[in-house]
Amino acid sequence: MTMTEQQADREPVTEPEPLLELVDVRAGYGAIEVLHGVNLALKPGSLLALLGPNGGGKSTTMRVCAGLHPITGGELRYAGRTVNGISAQDAARLGVCSIPEGRGIFPNLTVRENLWVATGTGATLAELEEKAYSRFPVLGRRRNQLAGSMSGGEQQMLALSRALATDPAVLLLDELSMGLAPMIVSQMYQTVAELVAGGLSVLVAEQFARAVLPIADSAALMLHGRVVATGTPEEIEARLADDYLGG
Ligand SMILES: Nc1ncnc2c1ncn2[C@@H]1O[C@H](COP(=O)(O)OP(=O)(O)O)[C@@H](O)[C@H]1O
Numbered sequence: 455m456t457m458t459e460q461q462a463d464r465e466p467v468t469e470p471e472p473l474l475e476l477v478d479v480r481a482g483y484g485a486i487e488v489l490h491g492v493n494l495a496l497k498p499g500s501l502l503a504l505l506g507p508n509g510g511g512k513s514t515t516m517r518v519c520a521g522l523h524p525i526t527g528g529e530l531r532y533a534g535r536t537v538n539g540i541s542a543q544d545a546a547r548l549g550v551c552s553i554p555e556g557r558g559i560f561p562n563l564t565v566r567e568n569l570w571v572a573t574g575t576g577a578t579l580a581e582l583e584e585k586a587y588s589r590f591p592v593l594g595r596r597r598n599q600l601a602g603s604m605s606g607g608e609q610q611m612l613a614l615s616r617a618l619a620t621d622p623a624v625l626l627l628d629e630l631s632m633g634l635a636p637m638i639v640s641q642m643y644q645t646v647a648e649l650v651a652g653g654l655s656v657l658v659a660e661q662f663a664r665a666v667l668p669i670a671d672s673a674a675l676m677l678h679g680r681v682v683a684t685g686t687p688e689e690i691e692a693r694l695a696d697d698y699l700g701g
């Protein structure tokens with residue numbers, strides 16, 4: 455049975471429980487609070503775009519979701535369970551995987567070596583290479599090249615390949631588009647859309663809304679450490695025009 459047939463069979467009786475949820479989350483750096491009660495819910499198998507200008511708190515929110523940053527108030531929930539204080543390792547074990555702003559690859563290792571580092575999660579290097587090179591053939595051609603010497607788009611493909619090595623349930627992408635040519639950005643988001651169609655749940659933080667809105671299922675607008683609006687991509691796009699120029 456194909457995905458579409460399965461979905462057609464199933465009547466959506468109730469809203470599915472969010473896979474990842476932030477309820478009134480507060481967090482900061484030292485004495486300075488930067489998240490002032492953030493509410494956000496990522497539904498399974500969907501893409502949620504977290505939009506807003508620089509400094510609004512998107513990256514902090516992403517780090518909170520990945521267990522990389524402590525919260526000082528509210529609740530972080532995974533599949534309905536409160537997981538406040540979870541470590542990054544435990545978040546990863548629950549299936550949460552993140553690509554940080556700046557991609558988080560090893561520039562002084564080759565493409566192959568970068569994939570090899572990701573084998574710690576159980577898959578063999580051969581399996582990871584097979585998956586990565588069939589998804590992004592250019593990575594296969596660059597397998598022995600230092601990651602830092604590749605183009606921004608190729609580095610982002612490598613970052614995505616590494617992230618997918620863990621077979622995550624939730625993927626957190628922070629500023630995927632940063633420093634990339636528009637055509638590469640839409641190519642990357644096309645790949646992300648395919649992953650979502652395959653069941654992955656994705657939270658994307660983007661300063662430049664235009665890149666991600668076309669493939670998003672829902673969107674949230676973050677300003678000054680608060681989510682001030684959530685809705686369909688169309689609704690949020692209209693808000694963006696009012697509140698700031700979202701690219
Ligand atoms: N490591 C840090 N130390 C102190 N303040 C930080 C740090 N990282 C971010 N901030 C502050 O937190 C706020 C939110 O930043 P951030 O989460 O990076 O927002 P965004 O990703 O939307 O640009 C900003 O005011 C920023 O200056």
Ligand SMILES: [Mg+2]
Pocket residue numbers: 512513514555628629
């Ligand atoms: Mg950021």
